[in-house]
Amino acid sequence: MNSFLLYICLVFAFITPTNPKLTLTVNNIKPIQGHIVIAVFNTETNFLKEEGRIKKYTMPVTKNTQELVITDLPYGEFAISIYHDENSDGEFNRNYLGIPKEPYGFSNNVKPRFSAPKYKDCKFLFNENKTLTINMIN
Template sequence: MNSLFLFISLFTSIFSAENPALTIKISNIEKIRGEIKIGVFNKDKDFLKESGSIKNYSIKVDKNIAVITITDLPKGEYAITMYHDENSDNECNRNFMGIPKEAYGFSNNFKPKFGPPKYNDCKFILADDKTLNIKMIK
């Protein structure tokens, strides 16, 4: 009986390993209103499209720095996108050329120069607890 209990305990501990904690610290928030909308992607296909994200999170903006800790992502490869939904309309407002009018940011603090980033520009490995510092771009 003891060996069966030991086997079950060992088996469940191997396959129920806790997810690592991903802490995202967001800085350079200029306007104290609205929400930061975060998308998590795990593949290149449909990167930057809302339908391509595997998880979405939202943080109410009440100061110039925001922090969120995500604990429901298994170990793996991910890329983060975010924008500051200042007017709470649930979309990243853009100008006539398609450039965001609201602040935005990406994992690896990728700063686009001649177009939107690619998944490979923003990807990172989540194997253990990790902290990302992302500075919003305006």
């Protein structure tokens, strides 16, 4: 009996829970150069600020539509912002008025009008494998 219990414990020790899969499709990428930078947030506090993000992903641009599969996020509520770092300088470039000079996008395809979007508009529930599509705003 003790051997059986030890066997069961060993089997469960080697089974690790897998995180859900978030597939992110980014459309309307142009020009074909630089990198796409993806930031993930899970709270309204410091939304769109570097200190507020919980994850950051970068992928080189190779075509107009690209896909990233994220497997290191737990279930929860998140919002995503992306930008196309066309010149690969590691910054989201803006003009002297603060208007973006590089393409960008948000989860739920929020299109801000006169200011940055709010977390509540970009948030989504990640409670199962999910596919999100974000269209770049050029």
